Amino acid sequence: MLTDLGADLRTWLAAQSALGLTAGGTVFRGQFPQDVLEGVLVIETGGERSDRPTGSVMLTAQVTCRYRSLTAAMAMARAIYALLNEPSAPRTMGSTRIIYSKAIQPPFSLGQDERQAWRVICNYEFLAQT
Numbered sequence: 001m002l003t004d005l006g007a008d009l010r011t012w013l014a015a016q017s018a019l020g021l022t023a024g025g026t027v028f029r030g031q032f033p034q035d036v037l038e039g040v041l042v043i044e045t046g047g048e049r050s051d052r053p054t055g056s057v058m059l060t061a062q063v064t065c066r067y068r069s070l071t072a073a074m075a076m077a078r079a080i081y082a083l084l085n086e087p088s089a090p091r092t093m094g095s096t097r098i099i100y101s102k103a104i105q106p107p108f109s110l111g112q113d114e115r116q117a118w119r120v121i122c123n124y125e126f127l128a129q130t
Helices: 005-015 070-084
Strands: 027-029 039-049 056-067 091-093 096-103 108-112 118-129
Touching: 005 027, 005 039, 005 056, 005 091, 056 070, 070 096, 070 108, 070 118
Parallel strands: 027 039
Antiparallel strands: 039 056, 056 118, 091 096, 096 118, 108 118
16 A cells, blocks of 8 residues: 655654664654754655556655764665665555665765755665555
């Protein structure tokens, strides 16, 4: 069943204890709260019907890791990349059944933002069951 990938991905990331994230505390959806300098942001970037298995849809999301140090931002982005860049690992994220997920490219730096925090992003594709 397909629901809200952004919310489901945020919750799933928070449930990965090795990352040390909490939904609404250090991992967010849509935009960072104004009072938060560091954390992880999930943004849905689109989706379309898939020409793959019947009953599936291709969804995409961008994950931004924003931290005071480039080292911390890159470390978090790489840890998330290690979890999500697994094309052969079906999983359920909330109520979204993911057939596979993969990174479109490795994590990369966008430099510092207006608050001097480093942003490292990675874009992902998810083949989800409808």
